[in-house]
Amino acid sequence: MQPEMIDVLIVEDENTLAQLHADLIGEHPRLRLVGVASSLAEARVLMKSKQPKLVLLDNYLPDGKGITLISDPLVLHANCSVIFITAASDMDTCSQAIRNGAFDYILKPVSWKRLSQSLERFVQFAEQQRVWKIVDQQNVDSLYQLQAKNYRQDNGSKGIEEKTLALVQRMFAEAAQRCFSVDEVVSETGLSKTTTRRYLEHCVDAGFLAVEMQYGKIGHPRRMYRRVAES
Template identity: 80%
Template sequence: MQHDIIDVAIVEDESELAALHAELIRKHPRLRLVGIASSLAEAQTLLNEKHPQLVLLDNYLPDGKGITLLNTPNLNLANCSVIFVTAASDMDTCSQAIRNGAFDYILKPVSWKRLSQSLERFVQFHEQQRVWKIVDQQNVDSLYQLQAKNYRLDNGSKGIEEKTLERVKALFQEEPERFFSVDDVVTETGLSKTTTRRYLEHSVEAGLLKVEMLYGKIGHPRRLYRRAHES
């Protein structure tokens, strides 16, 4: 059976995080990245021109709040779904997103594994909608389960090589109190930025590292990584 390719747009003004999202999308055989917007105005243009089927949406943008996009004709006419990826932890924003049909709501700092799971659920959700023209109760229940938060992927370490992981771990063992940026790890290990991001996020998920956000310039926090202390 031939599967549809799902067009995805990213609306995120934090460049490092947008790059992380983009890598996840590019790695998935069913997803295609059609553009990245760093402001509300750019997002509206992107929706107009590319008509994506899924948007990874931040709420706090330089020129307004991403949640306002949920009520725009561009989103509704394109039959586009939304996964919120945001620091907005207030209940009003969260409940508004749910009421307006957001597929998922993920809080920053973002879990690589959590976002991967959400994207995989959406792909399956999209496929079932395409295949099932008429539904019975079992079909409906299945669709709602795909949108539930307890869906799990079996393999959280896919594409992780032990030697490369040990290389990254050694860096943090040598300086356990230091916070490293992605660029710092690239410089110290010689790995590519894409590979570095993947191994850092895997290490966070495995409890080896912790991530913190450094807020310097407004709207552009940086992800910093440090060795997680054993309790």
Template identity: 75%
Template structure:
């Protein structure tokens, strides 16, 4: 028996990031993109109207902090889970999110692979809750392991095409201190933002590139890529 897709609401006021999240959801067979809210007010209305099963929640919004939604009756009463995606790296915010039952807490700038892994865990966690009517200790342990699983970056070439990879890597060949954002690479290669991010993260995973955060306005750091410095340089 095939389970119904889980509706997911994105709460994010940064349009390019919201669209990246939406594209990831559209490509996931067990999740369904339900809509995007760009403020707390929008989020409250869409939560009540859409009743999603999962919210991808930013903290810094134009009219307040997203974490306040975690005490919302629309989340608590409708058994809606939350994956917190934020630049808020202070322990108070992180602790509050955990206490309020966030399924996961992901720091910006977001690793595409990290978010994809989190969504996969959530789907598995949700399916087990739907199908298990009575649990034994092993079932309970399995659920806790899914929610607290350690992440390991998988190095591999799945979805990576050599010619495109070479094209991306060539942008960092000379000068050696070239620093580019996802948008910079998109403009120079003509690739989609989703594809560009996947290839850049692949280069980071394989040690060709390093990544650093550059902060502008609160909650909107940029992920900047540059050639990894070799020892002795």
């Protein structure tokens, strides 16, 4: 049986973060990006026209809170799942997301590894739903475990090449007090933007780099990277 593609909609008003999510989706053979919305209004339009099966949903949007979209009939009647990605760490928002059936709840700043694992679990979840027409208790338990699964404690090194990693890390080691944007790392290393994001997020997951948000007078905040001080 040929695996089906899973259409994904990103709802995120921070351009850099939306692109980070898009890169992850683009690298997965079973996921297909069908649109990026920067507001609730745009999200509703794309929900109607694209009918995605998964939404990566930010909470704080220019025209309201993303949490309201989870209980929207557009989501409920379309058999669409939600991975909620937000800076909202209050229990009320978290509880509301869980009560309304969010597949996952990820706090910002987003870890590349954490989101990658969530996407992979959702693909497995969707595949099992497609294949199993009738379920027994073991099947049901397996589906619930995919939503509540403990995250693998690995080093997240899949797809990470040693020489390239050393190139990126050396750049930060030589300027330990400085913050770098993705574009600045691209300029210094000659790597592609997609590759650069992957290595930077790997370094964040490994504890070598930390993320800082730089807020300017105009536009969205920039995601900056700085060497973690050695203890």
